[in-house]
Amino acid sequence: MKILHTADWHLGKIVNSVHMTEDQSYILDQFITIVKNEKPDVIIIAGDLYDRSIPPKEAVELLNRVLTTIITDINIPIVAISGNHDSPDRLEFGSQLFKSQQLYIETKLKGNLDPVTIQDQFGPVHFHLIPYIEPADARAFFQDETIQSHQTAMQAVVNHIEQNNDMTARHVFVGHAFLAGGMESESEERLSMIGGSPYIDTNLFKKFTYVALGHLHQPQRVTSDTIRYSGSILKYSFSEANHKKSVTVIDVDDEGNCDLAFVPLVPKRDLRVIESYFDDLISGKGHAATEDYLHISLLDDGQLVDPMGKLRKRYPNILRLERKVLTSKMQLNDLNRIKEKQEMTHTQLFEAFYQEMKGESIPEERQSQMAKIVQTLVEQERGK
Numbered sequence: 001m002k003i004l005h006t007a008d009w010h011l012g013k014i015v016n017s018v019h020m021t022e023d024q025s026y027i028l029d030q031f032i033t034i035v036k037n038e039k040p041d042v043i044i045i046a047g048d049l050y051d052r053s054i055p056p057k058e059a060v061e062l063l064n065r066v067l068t069t070i071i072t073d074i075n076i077p078i079v080a081i082s083g084n085h086d087s088p089d090r091l092e093f094g095s096q097l098f099k100s101q102q103l104y105i106e107t108k109l110k111g112n113l114d115p116v117t118i119q120d121q122f123g124p125v126h127f128h129l130i131p132y133i134e135p136a137d138a139r140a141f142f143q144d145e146t147i148q149s150h151q152t153a154m155q156a157v158v159n160h161i162e163q164n165n166d167m168t169a170r171h172v173f174v175g176h177a178f179l180a181g182g183m184e185s186e187s188e189e190r191l192s193m194i195g196g197s198p199y200i201d202t203n204l205f206k207k208f209t210y211v212a213l214g215h216l217h218q219p220q221r222v223t224s225d226t227i228r229y230s231g232s233i234l235k236y237s238f239s240e241a242n243h244k245k246s247v248t249v250i251d252v253d254d255e256g257n258c259d260l261a262f263v264p265l266v267p268k269r270d271l272r273v274i275e276s277y278f279d280d281l282i283s284g285k286g287h288a289a290t291e292d293y294l295h296i297s298l299l300d301d302g303q304l305v306d307p308m309g310k311l312r313k314r315y316p317n318i319l320r321l322e323r324k325v326l327t328s329k330m331q332l333n334d335l336n337r338i339k340e341k342q343e344m345t346h347t348q349l350f351e352a353f354y355q356e357m358k359g360e361s362i363p364e365e366r367q368s369q370m371a372k373i374v375q376t377l378v379e380q381e382r383g384k
Contacts (some may be wrong), residue, residue, distance in 0.1 A: 003172070004038060005030065005248040007046035007214030008232035010085065012059030014273075015236055016050075016319035018293070021058045026268040027233050028066050034263050035246055038281045041123045042125075043076055044117050046214030047083025047132055047176030047228065051089065058202060067103060067161060077102035081118050081131040083176040083214055088131065106226045107131050113160055115171070122254035125209075128161055130154075132176040132215075136375060137287050150177065150198045158204045158299040167254040170256045176214040179222045182229060184283055188236035202227055209256040219262065226258050237270040238295045238320065260338040269293055269317060278304055281311060 005241055009028070013020045051061055053201040071075055080103075082091045087178075088107035092154040095105045104116045106129035115126035126292065138153035139145060142160070143178060147153050165171065202223045205211045211227040217240055219231030229247045235241060244264065251259040271293040273280075278300050281287055298307065300323070306319050344352065350370050362370070 001042070001118070001122075001125050001170075002038065002040045002210075003044060003250040003252065004035065004040040004208070005046065005212045005228070005250060006218055007042045007044075007176070007230045008083070008211075009045070009063075010048055010051040010073050010232060010236060011063055011235075012055040013049045013234075013236055015293070018317075018319065019058075020234065020236075021056075021062065023234060023268055024059075026259075026335070027265055029191065030265060031233065031247065032066065032069055034076075034077060036072060038249055038263070039273045040076060040249065041120060042077045042127070044069065044172075044212045044230075045078060045080035045175055046212050047081050047158060048085045049080065049083070052085060053087035071101050077104070077118060078139055079104045079127045079129055079174060080106040081105070081174055081176055081214075082130050084132045104129065109133060109137060109157070111297055112164065113157070115161075115165070122147045123169075123250065125172060126165065127172045127174060128208075129176045130173065132158055133157075133247065134375070134378065146348045149177050151200050154204055162207060168222050170209045170252060171207070172206055172252075173208045175211070178215055179213065179227070181222045182216045183218055183220060183244075185217050185237055186239040187232075188215060209252060210250055210258055211285065212248075219246050225260060227383070228260075232266055233265055238271065238273055241271055241273045241295070258262045272299065278307055278311075282314065284314065291312040291317050294318045295322075297322050297324040299324055300310055321329045346378075347371050349372070 008026065011024055011032055013024070019093070038378070049063060062193060065160050065195070067078065070078060082088050082105075086107070091105060092107040094335075096108070098105060105125075108131060114128075115123045115128045117126050119125075133153060135149055135153045136148055138156055139147040144156060147156055154175075161171075177200050178198045179202050181202065205227055209226070213222075213227070213229045213322050216229045216284065217232040217236060218229065219227050222229070228248060230238075231245055233245060235243055235245065245267070246262040246264050249261040249263060252260075253259075269292050273295045274287060275297045276287060276299060278298055294317060296311065296315070296318055298304070298321070308318065311321070314319055347367065351367065
C-alpha cells in the first residue's frame with residue numbers, strides 16, 4: 001500500500017501581518033500534482049488543517065476545493081484528524097456524511113476507537129485516527145482519574161488499541177502530539193501543559209507499522225524511521241528558514257516493512273534570513289532582487305536614512321528588518337527570559353506573574369482554581 005503523509009497546513013495563517021492564503025493555495029495545487037503523480041492508495045493529514053478555531057472564509061474555501069478535488073476528481077481516500085489549532089466541533093461537521101465519499105475525519109475520542117480499514121492486494125491496513133486531545137479529554141473518555149498528563153493520556157489510548165486489535169496485522173497510527181526528542185520551531189504553539197509535561201514517549205508506538213504525526217513543523221524522524229513528522233507545507237516562521245518542506249511517501253509491503261521517500265514542496269515565495277551590509281543589498285552585490293519573504297539583518301553600525309523604504313524597492317516582501325549590532329549582546333538577557341517563559345505552562349506563567357505582582361507565592365488553593373480556569377479557557381478557544 002502506498003500512503004502519502006502530510007500535516008500542519010495551517011490554512012488561514014498570518015505571518016508577520018501577511019495573509020498566507022495565496023501561498024497556501026499555490027503549494028496545495030503543487031500537492032495535488034504530487035498526488036496525481038504518486039497515485040497513493042490513501043492520504044493522511046495529521047492535524048492542524050486550519051490555523052485557528054474559527055478560520056477565515058478564504059481558508060474554508062481553499063480546504064473545500066482541495067479535499068473535493070482529491071476525493072471526487074482523483075478518487076483517493078483521505079484520513080484526517082484535528083490538531084491543537086483546529087476546532088473539533090467545527091471540523092467534525094458533516095464527517096459522518098463524508099465517510100460515504102471516503103473522507104474520514106476524527107476530531108474527538110468516541111465509540112470504541114475503531115480504526116478506518118483500507119484494503120490493498122495483501123489485505124487490510126488499519127488506520128487509528130487519534131486527534132489532538134488534552135489529558136482531561138482522555139480522563140473523561142476512559143473515566144480514569146489517574147490520567148493527568150499527555151503521556152498517560154496517550155498511554156491509555158495505545159493500551160486500548162492494543163487490547164482491542166490484533167497487532168500482528170498492519171496498523172498505522174495517526175496522531176497530533178509532541179513526542180520526546182522532536183525538534184520544534186517558533187511557529188509551533190506549545191501544547192497545553194495543564195497537569196504536566198506535553199511530551200510523549202516514543203516507546204508507546206513500537207507495535208505500529210507506521211506512526212504518522214503532526215504538530216512539529218520540521219520534517220523528521222523520532223527515534224525510528226517509521227515514527228515521523230511530515231512537517232508543515234510551508235515555512236511559517238523565520239526559525240524554519242533552513243527547513244526543507246516535503247511530503248512523505250510510504251510504501252508498505254505485505255509484512256509491514258516500510259520504504260520511505262520524500263517529495264519536496266517548492267513555495268511560490270521562500271522565507272529566508274539575510275545578513276548583509278545596506279550598500280551591498282542596495283547594489284545587489286551577492287543578493288539578487290527577489291519577492292521572497294525576508295528577515296534582513298543589517299551589519300552596518302552607522303546612521304541609515306529610511307533603510308526599509310529603500311530596501312523595499314528591491315525586496316518588496318521584507319517582513320522584518322533589524323540591526324544586528326544592536327540586537328546581539330543588548331538583547332541576550334531578554335531572549336533568555338523569553339525562552340524561559342516559552343518553557344512554562346499556562347499556570348506557571350500565571351504563578352510567576354502573581355509572585356511578581358504580590359511579592360509572594362500563590363496559595364495552593366488558588367493554584368487549583370487557576371488550573372481549572374485555564375482548562376476552561378483552552379477548551380473555549382478550541383471551540384468546545
